Amino acid sequence: MEMPRPNFDLLAKRAEIAARLRAVLPKDSVIDDPAQTRVYECDGLSAYRCAPLAVVLPRSTQEVCDTLRICHEMGVPVVPRGAGTSLSGGAMPSADSVVLGVARMTEVLHCDFENRYIHVQAGRTNLAVTGAVEDRGFFYAPDPSSQLACAIGGNIAMNSGGAHCLKYGVTTNNLLGVTLVQMDGTILTLGGPFGDGFGLDLLGVVCGSEGQLGVVTEAWLRILPKPEGARPVLVAFDSSEVAGACVADIIRAGILPVAIEFMDRLCIRACEDFAHAGYPDCEALLIIEVEGAPDEIDEQLARIRAIAARHSPLAFTQARDDAQAKRIWLGRKSAFGAMGQLGDYMCLDGTIPVSSLSYVLGQIAALSTAYGLPVGNVFHAGDGNMHPLILYDANKDGDLAKVESLGADILRLCVHVGGCLSGEHGVGIEKRDLMPVQFTAADLEAQMRIKDVFDPKWLLNPAKVFPLSASAARRGEA
C-alpha cells in the first residue's frame, strides 16, 4: 500500500508542534513520546502501520478547536480517530500527522425520550449510547459488530451499518445533527433534534466523509423504542446459491426481518468453535431475526418457514430461549474474531444487488481457487453487503500482495454486477486506489470539490478516500 512521502519539514518540527499544543491543552492531552504514539500506529486494518508525530486526546469541543487551529496554522495534517476500529485504515496516521482522538469525550449531554433523541459526545461507544437509554425501553439502532468498542464519532465518519440495518437503516438514517469543528477551528452545528430543516443537507454529506470535512465532537442521534421481543432462527442449506434464492424470496414476499445474515461453511465452523451457538453443519447458513409481540413473531416465522420450505432447507431451528438467541448473535458478531483464529485475513466489504448473490458467490469461489487463497463468506444478506474474508499468512513473502490483488478482483466483481466497493467499512486507504472502478474522473472531482470547500488546505485525513494520483495536486504534491 503506497502512502505519500511525509513532509520532512514537519518531522523536524515535532518538538515545536508538541510544545504549541501543550501550551493550550492540558498536559496529559498531548502525547509525543514515540513509545506512546506507537499505540496509535494503526487501526483495525493492522496490516498497515505508521506512528504519527503526536497524538492529542481532547476532552471538549473547545480543545478540539484549539488543536485544529494550531495544526491549521502550522500546516500539520490531522487524522481524526474515534476508537480506532476502522477496517479500512480510516484512522491510520502518516508520519507527519497529528492524531486527534475523541475517545475521552464520552459524556451523555441530554436524553429526550419524548422527542426520541439523545445528545452525546462523539467518543461515546455505540453500545454505551444504547446503554444510556435502555432502562427506559429505548435503543440506538445501527449496530456494527465492533459496537462494544467503536465510537459514535467514527460511526458518523464511516456511516457505519450493522446487522439490523435492513429494517433500521445505517448511521445517516439515524443521525439528526452534529457539532462539527472545521480544520481552521470554526465550530458549527449542522442539523439538530428537530426534523427536516431547510437549506443544503450538509449533515448528509458530512456523515460518511471519513473525517475529511471536519471533526465531529457531538451528535444528536435518533433513539427508538425497543420492540416487545425478537427471535432469531437458523436456516441451513446445502448450497450458497439456494440460500441466496431464499433471501430474495423472503424480501419479495414483503416480509421485513430486522436482519438476514449469511455464513458459509468455513465461517460456520470457525464461529461455532468460538461461540457454541448450535450452528448446524452445512454449506450455507442464514440467521434470520424477526421482531414484535410473541404472536407477531410466530406469524412472521411461520411465513418465513413456508418460504424456506420451498428451498428444501437442511434445518430450520428457532432459538429455544434468550440464552441461545444471544449465542446465535454472539457467534455472528464474533465472526471476524473467530476467523482470526484460523490465521491472518483481509476482510472485504463490497455490496451487491441481492439478486446477484448466487452468481457472485460462485465467482468468488472460482477466484479463490485461482489464487490459491481460501475465502470465507459472512455477510448481511438482506442488504447485499458482502464480507469475504481472505485467509493468508502475513509472514509469507508475497502473500499480502496476492491478497490485495484477489481483494481488488472481488471488489471489481461487486461493482460489475451493480454494487459498490464498500457497504459499511469505508474507503480509507484500503479501497482508495480502486475508486476509479466505480467512479468517473468527474464523479471524483465533484467529491473532491466538496472537500475543497470544507478543508481548502487538504489537511484533514488527506491521503484517504481518493486515489493518491487524483488528489496529489490538492495535497500539495508536485
Added chain:
Amino acid sequence: MIRPHSEAEVCEALARANSPLAVIGGGTRAIGDMQGEILDTTGLTGITHYEPAALSLVVRAGTALDEITALLSPQRQRLGFEPPELGALLGRKGRSTIGGVAASNASGPRKVQLGSARDAMLGVRFVDGRGTAIASGGRVMKNVTGYDVVKLMAGSHGTLGVLTEISLKVQSIPEAEATLQLEGLDDTAGLATLRHALGSAYDISGAARQGGRSYIRLEGMAGSVAYRVEKLRQGRDCTLCEGAQSAAIWQGIRDAALLHGRRGDIWRLSILPSDAAVIVAAIVAKTRADLLRDVVYDWAGGLVWLLLAQGADQVVRAHVAGRGAAIKLRGAGAAPFAPQSRDVARLSHGLKAQFDPLGRLPPLHFGPSTEEK
C-alpha cells in the same frame, strides 16, 4: 423553454446557458419565484431498472409520480416515504415528478417510521452548473463508497445540479392498515398522546392531528395490526378506521388537504414535537385572534402546516427562531426562508460556487443573516 430528452441534452443546455435557468419538473412544489429561462425536465422519462425482489427502482427524474405508483402497485410495492402532492395546496396545476420530490426532499406522514425521501434515495445522476454529468451512490442499500453526494442533492432545489436519474429503495405494501381516531382532547393532550404512541413498541407509521382529532396509523400483517390497535387503545373510546378509509385519512394529512382552496399564507414549520402546541399557541396569542385559520400537525407535531392570515411573518419567525425552521410556502411579502447562521451559509455558498461557478442554476434561497454579513 428548453426541454431536454436525455442527460446529454441537459449537459448541452447547461454548457450553453449564459444566465440562470429555472429548473422545473411538474412545477407543483417549487419554493419562491423561479426566474430565468425554464429548463423543463419532464422530457427525461422512463424506468431504468426495477427489481422488486431487491426493493430497487431507478427512474429518470422527469418521470411522473403517478406513473411510478402505477408501476409499483401491481407488485404490491410503493415509495415508503409517502411523498405529498402539493399542487392543490399551493395552487399549482402540473403533474408532480420524482425529480421534484427528490430535489425538495418531500416526505409524508410515514417519515416517523421510515425516514425522509433522502433516506430512500440510494443514488443520483445529475448535471452540475458546468454542464458535467456526475453520479453518486448506486442502487444498493448499503453504500459508503465516497462522499454521500446523494444526500447533498436531496432537498437542494436544483441549486447544485439538475437531477437526471434517481435510484430509490421501495417498500412492500403491508397487507393491512388501520387508524385510531381520538377525539375530545385539546392540542396539548392530543399531541402528547401522539408522542407517547411513537415512544411505544408498536411501530407507529403515522401520528397526526387536525380538526380536533388525533390520528395514529398502524400497518403490517393483519393479526399484528389488530394486536397493536388493542394495545394502543387501552380501553379508550376511539374510532377505528381500516383499509381504504384509513388510507384516505392519511392522503389528506399528507397533502394538508384541510387547507386546500382557502385564503391566507401557508407556512411549514419543522420543530420539536413537544414544542408544537406551545409554539402554535404563542403565535396565535401574540397576534390578532383571526390570525390562525387552521393547522395540521404531522410527525406528532414535528411538522406543522399553518394557514395564517397575511402579515404574520415576524411573529412566526420570532417564535420559531432557535427552535427549528419555518418556511413560507405560499403568500407574498417575505423571503420564504429565514437566514442561516453565518458559517453554515458560508459552506453552502462555497458548495454552490464549486458546483455552479457561473450561476447557470437557480440561486440558493437563503443567505447569511444581514447583520452577520
